[in-house]
Amino acid sequence: MASRDIELESISHPISRTGVFTTPDESGTQQADSQPEDGRQEFSLPPVDGGKDAWLFLAACFAIEALVWGFPFSFGVFQDYYSTHEPFAGSPNVAVIGTCAMGIMYLTCPLMMGLCRIFARWARWTSIVGLFTMCLALAMSSFSSNISHLIATQGVLYAIGGGIAYCPCILYIDEWFVQRKGLAYGIMWSGTGLAGVVLPLLMEFLLRTVGFRTTLRIWSGVLFALTIPLSFYIKPRLPYSATSHVKPFSLSMFLLPTFWLYQLANVIEAMGFFLPGIYLPNYARSALGAASYGSAAHYPFGVMMDIVRKGESLDQGYIDPSMVFGWLAAGRGIGNVVSGPLSENLIRSLPWKGNTAPFGYSSGYGSLIVFTGVTALLGGASFVWRRLGML
Incomplete structure (x- = not known):
């Protein structure tokens, strides 16, 4: 109580x-x-931090997290396939498909969060609309004959649907979990890690056995069958008559130096964070002759609350944690979108290939490896800024 x-x-x-x-x-x-x-x-x-309804909500969030984000994080196997099979072999900008899918989902987060707050009465149904859009996008992408078609469907349209489907999970989790909020976020975000391990192996098997068109149609059907029933559990705990009286959210976070310091490190880190997942299959095939896949996780599970607390201490008004999440996600999307064409330039003509550098630096992917390491290092700049008293 x-x-x-x-x-x-x-x-x-x-x-x-x-x-x-x-x-x-x-x-x-x-x-x-x-x-x-x-x-x-x-x-x-219904009770908060426990009870049937809260756990069903969290289970649905876990599954939608895994299925919505798992596919873009598995794009590396599709990139490897598209780069070596007709009708896409030799086409430029293959990497743009994956970075476009994840980048747009991140970039549209603040817009979707704001719309869900403004039209709160209808927000719970957006998951169904978004999931249907994702399934439609995958089905349409199976008819693609060039990279532009794939960017428009598997990249842009899928991302728009994914952003619409995912945002209610973040919006409502604060209503269902308070004292166990950290546990709830951890369980939900672990869905991406699980999908990052399982889906690349599944997609590689399907691509190898039935080709990309049938693979996309199969996954579109599986996605629809698994997620549409779950979406009915993505619902608010508080009735609309109560949430309509919640304090209006503000954008006063933009006045906080704390927000911009975190955002800068966030964008830089995101520029390199997604590249290993995209290029790992190509690198493994060319340098090692085998494939191995990893998972990826979301970014800072405590940054949101630090910004909210800082705003309250400086009398900046009510700062909604879900909107902080949305704008940080947008920053991550900027880094994601930039990383696509940037990575294409970094490995063009496979620089450093065949030189005497040790480990993987002579594979032609050396510049990409260095760039990823540098952005990861700079992404931890908030640690230094905190020690300097800037946060």
Whole structure:
């Protein structure tokens, strides 16, 4: 009960210590709904931080996280296939497909979060719309005959659908989990790690046995069958009548130096973060003769709350953590989109190939390896800034 009271403190709506909402009428007095003697309209809420509804919500978020993000993170096997099979062999900008898919999903996060907050009554249904759009995009991409078609469908359209489907998960998780919020985010984001291990192996097998057209059609059908039923569990804990009275979110985070310092490190780190997943299959085939795949995780599980606390301490008004997440995700998307064409230039003509450098630096991917390492190092700049008292 204590965790429920903590969460509902931010709602400017009459709430009793028992967690029961009371609804005022237009005149400002409490309006009864048939039964309460004290003139209050009462309805109960499912428990926070536990209970059937909370865990079903988290399980659905885990699955949607894995299926929405797992496919773009598996793009390395598709890039390897497209680069070596007709009708795409030798085409430029193959890497743009994968970076476009992930980049647009990240970039549209603040827009989707804002729209879900503005049109809160309809927000819970956006997951269904987004998942249907993703399935349609994959089915359409199976008819592609050139790279431009793949960028438009497997890249842009899939990303738009993925962003629409995923944002309600972030928006509602703060309602379902308060004291266990860190655990909830960890469980949800682990879905990407699981998918990053399983899906590349599955996609490689399908591509090798049935080709890319049938693979995309099979995955489109599987995605639809798995995610559409789950989307009905992605729903708010608080009714619309209560959330409509929540403090309006602001963009005062942009006035905080803390936000921009984190964002700078975030963008730089993102420029190199996605490249190993994209180029690992090509590198493994050319340099090692075998393939191995890794998983990728999301970025800082505590940065959001640090920015929120800093804003509160400086009297910047209410800063919504979900909007902080959205804008940090947009910064990550900038780094992702830039990394596509940048990586193409870094390995053009396979520089350093055949020189005397040790390990993988003489494979032709040496410049890419160095760039990835440097961006990872600079991505930890917030550690230095904190030691200097800048955060």
